[in-house]
Amino acid sequence: MGLKDDLLRGIYNYGFEKPSAIQQRAVMPIINGRDVIAQAQSGTGKTSMIALTVCQVVDTASREVQALILSPTRELASQTEKVIRTIGDFMNIQAHACIGGKSVGEDIRKLENGVHVVSGTPGRVCDMIKRRTLRTRAIKLLILDESDEMLSRGFKDQIYDVYRHLPPELQVCLISATLPHEILEMTSKFMTDPIRILVKRDELTLEGIKQFFVAVEREEWKFDTLCDLYDTLTITQAVIFCNTKRKVSSLTMLIG
The missing domain is CATH 3.40.50.300 (P-loop containing nucleotide triphosphate hydrolases)
Known part of the structure; x- marks a missing residue:
């Protein structure tokens, strides 16, 4: 170049x-x-x-x-x-x-x-x-x-x-x-x-990045699903995105 x-x-x-x-x-x-x-x-x-x-x-x-x-x-x-x-x-x-x-x-x-x-x-x-x-x-x-x-x-x-x-x-x-x-x-x-x-x-995903999704039918099941992912996978660092500030706050308290 x-x-x-x-x-x-x-x-x-x-x-x-x-x-x-x-x-x-x-x-x-x-x-x-x-x-x-x-x-x-x-x-x-x-x-x-x-x-x-x-x-x-x-x-x-x-x-x-x-x-x-x-x-x-x-x-x-x-x-x-x-x-x-x-x-x-x-x-x-x-x-x-x-x-x-x-x-x-x-x-x-x-x-x-x-x-x-x-x-x-x-x-x-x-x-x-x-x-x-x-x-x-x-x-x-x-x-x-x-x-x-x-x-x-x-x-x-x-x-x-x-x-x-x-x-x-x-x-x-x-x-x-x-x-x-x-x-x-x-x-x-x-x-x-x-x-x-x-x-x-x-071609949207950068090489080396894999994408998955989990279809969760009910809102109240999401936190348990997240915990299951952490129990199943080896995750050293992660960024979790939520669609509202309120969800970010409540998730922070639950994880806390």
Whole structure:
């Protein structure tokens, strides 16, 4: 792929051995300056794909923002920023997460000190641009991550606002699980002759990960089923997702 040596060190240090399907297909077109529409869901390695392409195109000699990533949630924006800093550690890549819920003063201080990459939510990024704290003149790459989710959360106007403040010679990469009409409308306005990449459903799971499901008919049986899994399998570490905060709290107490 012709990646920078220090970037390769960061990639191997992060634990990568073999690129996923989305990484194999999307990295080179983005590095070569093409606009890209990547239809991919979570679990495809898209966040690390974003990180390594951003680290490759950034010029670390310039302490200006050169890449901007917009995400629908604070958690995803923060995760992306952390992966960029980890993979770009040997390159001394400076990245910052511009997200709501954090101090505006901290954002201002970080941006004034100079960063190469900003990962954020549309609302906070738009605010920082309008405050003239986030200077956009050197931005050459805009990545819209989980674009369909951003539109479903009502960020359309803010995305367009951000785009209007960016340089005319801009490379755009759009990542979305689905491509509804609003997404296609956005691509026609933001992009020039984009390459479209589709990751098929049978390629969604990263190599080495196995997926199983247990059909539990009644809510009150779920905890016992979870306990049975722990009794049956050797689980050293696990992340358990629940669909409400209340369930997280009650499960924590039960496990506690």
